[in-house]
Amino acid sequence: MPELPEIETICQGIIPHIVDKKIKTVIIRQSQLRWPVTEDLARLLSQQTIKSVYRRGKYLLLQTAHTVDHPVGHLLIHLGMSGNLRILPATTQINKHDHVDIIFEDGSCLRYHDPRRFGCILWTTDNPDQHPLLVNLGVEPLMASFNASYLAQRAAGKSIAVKNWIMNSQLVVGIGNIYANEALFLAKIHPLQPVKTLNFDDCQRLVTAIQQVLQQAILLGGTTLRDFTDSQGKAGYFQQELAVYHCQGEVCKRCQTGIIQRLMINQRASFFCPVCQPHP
């Protein structure tokens, strides 16, 4: 389900509902996610307060504390391919795949739902930036450190296809299959182009395109292909803006000439306009 814009949407959506709230208990109905959910989360989190919520790549981090001045830990949440978080009254009917509830003293609940169970919920009392899952993450695409110079420098000598390259979270975080396709279309770069053949202008256009597509998607509340919703259960509207993703066979919205093509690259469906994005 979720790439950076969807995670950001959920992050902003849950902040007003959980920050400064005290946790009453945690219910784990299914602990077997990508990694086992910490068994005694209820004991560890009971009576703690959520002090802040932020996003790093596709991870959500919930900082908890007994008091304002003494942070004691972070909950790392990843939604995998099919995960979602909802804010609900704790009494709301449980559905299939509702694996974890974080229940607050005021009767509200942060409910984790994930049919495929590729996501995770992990607890750490260490510096989360040094956590094995976060420590090797690359730059945030909407920050200044993500720029043409950075890309050009990292591209040198590499033969990897540009689409796979920008989906590598050790280079830049948050770009999944939808936005990789859309950004390459905007930048007019063929998804199979080897990155060592990108010139500085290509890198500049790629940076601009990635930022533009992510920002626009955040503005529209993310992309709902099948089942993505925000923390209130509302669908996103960016799917209406998709220019190439799942558009194979359609006439290109930009040049009105090319027919959008689909091909598999590293087992992921890829879409492009053969006129706007000529093969290198």
Add this chain to the structure above:
DNA sequence: AAAAGGACCTGGTGGC
């Protein structure tokens, strides 16, 4: 070292 492939899961869809 870099790049590609496999694995982990469930559910939806379309063909026969």
Add this chain to the structure above:
DNA sequence: TGCCACCAGGTCCTTT
């Protein structure tokens, strides 16, 4: 209707 193959928003681990 049933069965089956294939596809899906991610990413770690293994193999080449």
